[in-house]
Amino acid sequence: MEHGSFTNNSHASFTLAEEDHTLANAVRFMLNQDPRVTLAGYSIPHPSLDRVNIRVQTTGDPAREVLKDACQELMLMNRHVRSVFDKAVAEFKVEQARLKAEEEEREKAKEELKKQREQLESMDIEGN
């Protein structure tokens, strides 16, 4: 919901229902990163109300569009975060599997060596 004026659409407040600091703080950050924005802030009018007010003032562009752009940007950022995170996890899992395989290999080699040594020892005893 938007509370603005008819004559000047570069200043407006927005009320988002069923949102809290989670979204509002992130959106405020994105808004402040936009050079078109002169002021951006948010507040929760009362702790028992499930809503948040976001204030946007711009240098001239419609506040509504600027807020939309901020959300869009945040969404794209999230998409990027997700892809990078998934890639990192996949890499980690591959690496982990490799390390485990190596460890097993080493164990096996050790076992083998031990066996051979035992064999040798027993042969020695037999020789004596």
Place this chain on the structure above:
Amino acid sequence: MAKEEEVEIVRIVTDEEKTFAKNFNINDLPDIPTGLPPHLELQRTRVVCKNDAPIHTSSVVYSGAYNAVGVDNSVKLENFSENFKVNVISSSEDGMDMEFDMIGINAAIANAFRRILLAELPSMAIEKVFVANNTSLVQDEVLAQRLGLVPIAADPRLFDYISESDQPNEKNTIVFKLHARCERGEPRLKVLTEELIWLPNGSEMVKESGESTSSKPKTFTSFSRSQDSFPEFAENPISPSNLDILIAKLGPGQEIELEAHAVKGIGKTHAKWSPVGTAWYRMLPEVILLKEFEGKEAENLVKACPVKVFDIEDMGKGRKRATVAQPRKCTLCRECLREEFGVPIVKPKVKPVKDEGKDKETQIERKEWIDNVALHRVKNHFIFKIESTGSLPPEVLFTEAVKILEDKCERVIADLS
């Protein structure tokens, strides 16, 4: 006279000069330093921990904050994509705890992820308990509360939310039964979560009021098919994620018989639905030695740090120097900022009687803190830790959290269009 001057001015500015003026940019000049001066850069990217309190704790978010020095402070998507990095550091044996580094992101967004992980990701938890018999010391309501907090290993994405008007069915309810009895003459019995038995066919309790006109007796759920006929549950039956949680203790002759219905919910409604034990982050510590620590002093410094951040490096010829070996471990206890590292603070025993004595006391107090080491925190490097309660592995939880934030943005955009 005035006309003459005008003519002269026109003559002075040649075409060449005009184009030069048009393309002129102060940043193109060779001697203009680019980037932020070091003290501002430190302020922007680090929290500096002084011996009494940290400074530069807020992040500079305004895009035009450094316009005066010709630096753009806005995070463009391209820059973000280039700089953002994730490193997975460790994951526990059972895969339910994970630690990873998120580099190049602002606290506002990292915090949004954390908040969503804690409060807005769904999971399954016991919401209704039908007590048939409870002669234990634990009252019904306390027992129900304890059962509610038991984490359940079931993928919440496979279930629907249940509303007031909904009939509990196989898509929105998981039913467990618990029947434990301590026989007379037996020692006291511990009732653990392993006694919660999954009922894939739904409730077995018959409603008393319903007249049994149909062949099937009316129960508290109406499952149209058995849950273990779903391919997801056929292989791995649903159970609490930890089987050794104590629910109650029974004395000889005591008995508990109940049925528990688990439904889907989010942590905002009640903490029992939070899919994580904790999800938290901290900024990467950065420890810098402000002077050379050699010999005895180096040893003292190494000894002072309780988490072994420092180490001793051999420089040959018997000289030893302190180095920062594991800055990640720093807990910011600030022990290393004290002059006599590791020595407990000793207050003067004698009460200061005269002015002279007072002076002495203040002197000693002031000498307890000095700047040996600079303690920083990197503002855009987060060490994130997620401890899942067992319904989903942490990496899935995190991606789900990011998706939720995406959905929120989408909703706002849709509302505004």
